Amino acid sequence: MTEITRRKETQVISPARERRLGQRAPTPLKTGIPSETWRECPDRKVWEFLASGRIFGLKVPVPEGCGIFLVSPEICTMKLLVILAAVCAITNGCPSIISKSAWKGRGTKCNVKLNTPVNNVVIHHTEGAFCSSQSACMTQARNIQKYHMDSKGWCDIGYNFLIGEDSNIYEGRGWKIRGAHATSYNPISVGISFFGSFTNRAPNAKALKAAQDLIKCGVSKGFIRSTYTLKGHRNVMSTDCPGNKLYQTIQKWHRFKA
Numbered sequence: 650m651t652e653i654t655r656r657k658e659t660q661v662i663s664p665a666r667e668r669r670l671g672q673r674a675p676t677p678l679k680t681g682i683p684s685e686t687w688r689e690c691p692d693r694k695v696w697e698f699l700a701s702g703r704i705f706g707l708k709v710p711v712p713e714g715c716g717i718f719l720v721s722p723e724i725c726t727m728k729l730l731v732i733l734a735a736v737c738a739i740t741n742g743c744p745s746i747i748s749k750s751a752w753k754g755r756g757t758k759c760n761v762k763l764n765t766p767v768n769n770v771v772i773h774h775t776e777g778a779f780c781s782s783q784s785a786c787m788t789q790a791r792n793i794q795k796y797h798m799d800s801k802g803w804c805d806i807g808y809n810f811l812i813g814e815d816s817n818i819y820e821g822r823g824w825k826i827r828g829a830h831a832t833s834y835n836p837i838s839v840g841i842s843f844f845g846s847f848t849n850r851a852p853n854a855k856a857l858k859a860a861q862d863l864i865k866c867g868v869s870k871g872f873i874r875s876t877y878t879l880k881g882h883r884n885v886m887s888t889d890c891p892g893n894k895l896y897q898t899i900q901k902w903h904r905f906k907a
């Protein structure tokens with residue numbers, strides 16, 4: 650991103666290049682840039698806009714938060730689109746999350762919003778069965794949701810997200826609804842729980858990476874403050890959660906503070 654931004658300052662659009670660009674303005678884009686300044690690239694994969702006589706911007710159909718890049722004039726190629734998508738994945742990208750509807754969870758009855766960005770991330774284990782396939786993790790998610798809603802009487806599964814050793818992230822209450830996982834920390838944190846019991850072993854590397862990617866995603870999307878504190882459940886309540894081995898692991902993670 651830095652390199653691309655730097656390049657734009659040294660390049661000037663030729664008149665021929667300007668003529669090659671279409672004149673039809675696209676549908677107004679959510680960019681803050683007036684739609685009449687946008688021009689459609691010939692391959693119709695990207696949008697350009699002219700500003701300050703020589704700087705072009707680009708609208709790329711990539712994940713949320715990745716709308717505009719300032720780049721050099723020669724941008725109407727799929728190759729660059731791919732490069733930009735990759736840059737976007739690094740700077741703003743998020744891992745894919747298996748939605749609650751995809752794991753066939755019940756609809757939420759919760760209505761208390763989580764005030765974001767939150768200052769904390771709290772790590773848990775479910776202290777139940779681990780899972781290393783998507784179908785097993787989906788079953789586990791449904792079981793936990795049933796327990797939390799039917800036995801505990803909660804409005805939904807308690808955690809904001811769950812992580813399986815199949816490397817997938819499963820949506821719980823998500824980024825926008827207050828969780829039920831750490832009492833006083835519920836309103837000020839996102840709760841992430843690993844499927845399984847991690848007293849004698851840590852989750853596998855794929856699951857650990859998924860959780861760390863999810864935290865980065867939360868920061869890039871503005872749901873978690875960049876100065877967040879990472880905690881284990883035991884740091885904020887009297888509990889063994891998230892298990893000794895998982896707790897040892899997260900103590901080495903970025904921004905951990907007991």
Ligand SMILES: [Zn+2]
Pocket residue numbers: 772773774830882888890891
């Ligand atoms: Zn816990």
